[in-house]
Amino acid sequence: MRCACAGRAGTCPRRVGSGCLGPVAAAMSGKSLLLKVILLGDGGVGKSSLMNRYVTNKFDSQAFHTIGVEFLNRDLEVDGRFVTLQIWDTAGQERFKSLRTPFYRGADCCLLTFSVDDRQSFENLSNWQKEFVYYADVKDPERFPFVVLGNKIDKLERQVSTEEAQAWCMENGNYPYLETSAKDDTNVAVAFEEAVRQVLAVEEQLEHCMLGHTIDLHSSSKSGSSCC
Numbered sequence: 329m330r331c332a333c334a335g336r337a338g339t340c341p342r343r344v345g346s347g348c349l350g351p352v353a354a355a356m357s358g359k360s361l362l363l364k365v366i367l368l369g370d371g372g373v374g375k376s377s378l379m380n381r382y383v384t385n386k387f388d389s390q391a392f393h394t395i396g397v398e399f400l401n402r403d404l405e406v407d408g409r410f411v412t413l414q415i416w417d418t419a420g421q422e423r424f425k426s427l428r429t430p431f432y433r434g435a436d437c438c439l440l441t442f443s444v445d446d447r448q449s450f451e452n453l454s455n456w457q458k459e460f461v462y463y464a465d466v467k468d469p470e471r472f473p474f475v476v477l478g479n480k481i482d483k484l485e486r487q488v489s490t491e492e493a494q495a496w497c498m499e500n501g502n503y504p505y506l507e508t509s510a511k512d513d514t515n516v517a518v519a520f521e522e523a524v525r526q527v528l529a530v531e532e533q534l535e536h537c538m539l540g541h542t543i544d545l546h547s548s549s550k551s552g553s554s555c556c
């Protein structure tokens with residue numbers, strides 16, 4: 329079974345025997361569901377702050393730049409499913425590129441993050457998306473679950489409007505868009521829960537398609553299903 333684990337051959341935590349259990353199948357089989365989500369975006373947009381707010385409920389107004397990557401786990405329940413979210417926080421500064429990119433493989437979801445008070449960080453979203461697709465070796469970018477976060481909405485001086493960010497998301501893959509504040513704890517949990525929902529939705533669609541292929545033996549259609 330194909331898994332949304334961005335093609336990490338041999339390292340998928342859901343791998344069973346020679347196959348790779350998708351999240352939905354893993355959940356249904358009673359196995360614990362481990363999802364890897366990765367935070368990408370320019371240095372200083374608040375990736376580490378979002379992760380730390382979500383996992384430890386703390387905020388540091390003097391946070392240091394991340395070097396390489398760090399990760400933290402948090403268990404959560406989304407729509408009745410129990411999930412362990414493994415959140416990978418990456419260094420956004422260009423000089424750390426070679427330290428972060430080896431960790432993209434295996435991500436189930438990518439959180440593209442910018443700061444609403446930093447226009448350049450918004451304009452760089454496309455570069456982050458491309459970097460992720462390339463280094464994670466995503467086989468089917470159009471189906472991969474991206475979620476876009478506009479952080480620091482507590483700041484009064486905005487350089488990117490909600491409408492503009494929504495338009496970018498619509499044009500680039502109809503991605504969900506959430507506005508967050510790690511400082512005020514606005515929408516932080518909602519953002520990570522949305523990431524889980526996006527992964528599960530993609531996997532459910534894939535499993536539905538595969539089921540269609542399996543049982544529709546007498547279909548006159550060559551493809552068996554129109555959704556894959």
Ligand SMILES: Nc1nc2c(ncn2[C@@H]2O[C@H](COP(=O)(O)OP(=O)(O)OP(=O)(O)O)[C@@H](O)[C@H]2O)c(=O)[nH]1
Pocket residue numbers: 369370371372373374375376377378388389390391392393394395418419420421479480481482483508509510511512
């Ligand atoms: N006002 C405000 N400040 C924030 C928010 N999130 C983060 N910050 C501040 O922005 C600065 C950068 O935050 P970080 O979380 O370190 O940013 P980062 O994206 O991890 O940066 P790199 O590790 O360099 O990639 C810190 O001073 C944070 O305190 C927020 O929601 N609102």
Ligand SMILES: [Mg+2]
Pocket residue numbers: 375376377392393394417418419420
């Ligand atoms: Mg950081």
